Amino acid sequence: MRYNVSQLLKEQSGGMREYSLHEEIGQIDPDIVALTTLDGDVRFIRTADGILVLGKLHTSVELMCSRCLERFSLPVQVALEEEFLPSIDILTGASLPVLPDQEQATMIDAHHILDLTEVVRQNILLAIPPSPVCRSKCAGLCPHCGKNWNEGPCECKEDNIDPRMQVLKQLLDQ
Ligand SMILES: [Zn+2]
Ligand SMILES: [Zn+2]
Structure with missing residues (x-):
């Protein structure tokens, strides 16, 4: 140039x-x-x-x-x-x-x-x-399993609930 x-x-x-x-x-x-x-x-x-x-x-x-x-x-x-x-x-x-x-x-x-x-x-x-x-509209990566959400949902939807709710859920499951 x-x-x-x-x-x-x-x-x-x-x-x-x-x-x-x-x-x-x-x-x-x-x-x-x-x-x-x-x-x-x-x-x-x-x-x-x-x-x-x-x-x-x-x-x-x-x-x-x-x-x-x-x-x-x-x-x-x-x-x-x-x-x-x-x-x-x-x-x-x-x-x-x-x-x-x-x-x-x-x-x-x-x-x-x-x-x-x-x-x-x-x-x-x-x-x-x-x-x-x-x-x-890039969906990014799942913070739990690292799957690229642009390629589809991952298996860990269940775990994505609020951690405080997670504790409640565990208590209820017992
Ligand atoms: Zn992207
Ligand atoms: Zn995931």
Whole structure:
């Protein structure tokens, strides 16, 4: 996801490039298990200070359901809107001052390479819910026998009654 933007940096504000992405992202982050390539389109627009990146990308990641613990595939959409700033003046070759709030992820390097990897990685992580569920009505696991209730009821329905009632029941059974 590395683009040489030296030509675009020489253009006036409004200059534009468009690219289609089709990227393997298997190694992008230990917490991201990508099941498909990252696909979509990005647009680079020359601004007064740098390059505005707009993009709509999508992939699918494998997650573990927080209720039933089964692995499932979640489609992830990533909308990019980031301004990248050059670290070198394209015309003079002089180093440019780094702004205090400038993130490393959105710096164009000294060789005029604009790298989308870190911004994409952060956006995918943000798109992953903290407690993912495989489906909105996931029934989860039986807390007693561990059976996946999505596959049907378990044998221990009887034991699911309130523990206080359980004591009563035992007394009555004696
Ligand atoms: Zn589930
Ligand atoms: Zn059970």
